[in-house]
Amino acid sequence: MKSGAGVPVKSFVSTRNACKLCSPLGACFAFRGIEGCIPLIHGSQGCATYIRRYGISHFREPIDIASSNFTEAAAIFGGKDNLFTALDNVSRAYRPAAIGITSTCLSETIGEDVSMYLKQYETRRGQGLCDNAGHCPAIFYASTPSYRGTHVEGFHEAIYAAVRALISDGPAADQRRVKVPPRINLISGLLSAEDLRELHAILKSFAAPYTLLPDYSESLDGPSWAGYQKLPAGGTKADDIRSMKDAAGTLYLGFSSSPERDAGQWLASRFGVPLTHMDFPLGIENCDVFFESLSRLCEKPVPEFWTKQRGRLIDAYIDGHKYCNGKKAIIYGEEDFVVAIASFLDEIGVVPVAAATGAQSNSFAHRIRKALKNTRQQTLIMDKADFAGILEAVKGGGLEADFVMGHSKGLYLARNLGLPLLRCGFPVHDRIGGQRILHLGYKGTLNLFDLVCNTLMQARQEKFSSGYTYI
Ligand code: SF4
CATH class of the missing domain: 3.40.50.1980 (Nitrogenase molybdenum iron protein domain)
Incomplete structure (x- = not known):
């Protein structure tokens, strides 16, 4: 774990209150973003249940995640038969356009060669599992042991697997038009x-x-249904x-x-x-x-609709700068998100005194420093961090902040520091509407800007003894 602010940061073998999620979880969400694709976990029931639980609490939708359902025997002798049975059952029950398989800690630890299994499966796949025209579901495979990466790395691995599986031929680079x-x-x-x-x-x-x-x-995040939809x-x-x-x-x-x-x-x-x-x-x-x-x-050219939105955002920055300029924040979450939030806060005059990610990254510190163009104060930068470590480093370094910004799992940090938590990113499972938070674009930035200003105004207002007041 590294610190960019000269604050001593202890290293622990075990993770205490993780600031990252499981790798197959990210892969499953990416697979659900492909039409007619059902995720299939090659591992035990518990992994699928954990992912369903997280998905449902954030998206507030039922999310079917299939599993090859490892038992003790599969953990010892291998899970090939389980995987074949799962593929047959899922094809029969869901009639999916694609099946997105992810490995798990268990199947990776015992050395399952899923790619080889899938070659064997293709040669024995029954036509009864395909449609009348003989089209079988496409099969994607993402290798996602959680001890190797975070949910975000699993997410990108699933995208890579789908693109590789679906695009087999085409003009070479030098022949393309x-x-x-x-x-x-x-x-x-x-x-x-x-x-x-x-x-x-x-x-x-x-x-x-x-x-x-x-x-x-x-x-x-679809509309309500008259009847249950499997996919x-x-x-x-x-x-x-x-x-x-x-x-x-x-x-x-x-x-x-x-x-x-x-x-x-x-x-x-x-x-x-x-x-x-x-x-x-x-x-x-x-x-x-x-x-x-x-x-x-x-x-x-950029359509006028967006340039006007940009203008409104600048106007909002001008209106609100007196509430946020010079305030301090602690930010955490997945690397790309924290870097973007750091850049946004720097833009509005908020100093990120600490920026942390659960991912192991060689580029995180550099990216954060690059994003902080206007911040003069040194920032505590931590990769491979957990919430217990962030809390200790913040307290140990005597860092003071006005708010904490990130996903719901940071409640532990915010509570222990007695600071308001601005929920954004993934997962937001202790509030309604996590799936509807807009972060991106000029409009999303405006949304977050209002959130930052209003949180700071509320915190100030709560200190007044009188009731309603202009701030
Ligand atoms: S065992 Fe590994 S793959 Fe399964 S839920 Fe836990 S972290 Fe994820």
Whole structure:
């Protein structure tokens, strides 16, 4: 664990109150963002139940996660038969367009060779498990031992697995011709369903064909149903994923995918699709980069609707700067999200005195420092952090703050420090509406700006002995 503020940070072998979630969990959400895809956990029931529990409490939707249901025997002799039975049952019961398999700590620890199993399964797969035309569900496989990565790494691994499985051929990089109008690939990080809807609105406004991958804006946050749906509608269509090889470019939100297993990188090297990784479009500067990149790829100016929204955001910054300028915050969560929040807070004059992520990252400290262009004070920067460690480092360093910002699991930190918690990111499971929090774009930034200002105003107001007052 590293500190960027000269604060001594103890290292522990065990994690105490984790600041990250399980790797297959992220993979399952990415798979639910592909049309007709059901996630299948290769491991024990408990892993599937944990993921369902987290998904339901954040998205407030039923989420079916299948499991190969390891027993003691499978843990000793291997889970191939369990996996084949699960694939047969899931194909029969759900009639899915795709099955997204994730490994687990257990199946990885005993050395399950799932890729080899799947080759064997393909040769024996019964036609009764496919549709009348003989189309069988596509099978994606993401290797996601939780001891190797976080939920976000699992999320990106699932995207890579789906892209690799669905795109098998096409023109090589040196033979490709970009279609007119140019097609855009947008690969997102783990965002809220509302963020994905905002990305759709932005992409549609440029009137260019696009693939947004993954897309659980409907499948994990749809309208109420008259009857139970095993696989809710929505998600990126398989044909749109196949079209990604013909795009004018890929915009990839976030940097947390592994360079060797990065879907955008693979499209770039195999088909010559130019790749641009960028920070989440949160805060004016990051949003400007995002809109300018879209404008360049689509060969169109940014629609006036968004430039007006940008103007309203600047106006709000001017209105609210006296409430937030010089205040201090503690931020934590997944790497890409914390970096974007740091950049936003720096923009509005809030000093992030501590920035932490549960991910093990060589780039986190550098990215945070780069995001903090205006902050003069040193920031405590911690990767591979847990909440107990963050609390000790903050208290040990005598750091003072006005609020804590991140997902619901930070309640432990906020309570122990006696500070208000601004909930955002994932998971938000102790409030209603986590899936509807808008973080991205000028509108999402405005939403967070109001939240920061109003939280600070409320904290100040509560100290007044009189009732209602102008602040
Ligand atoms: S055992 Fe591993 S894969 Fe299963 S829920 Fe726990 S962390 Fe996730």
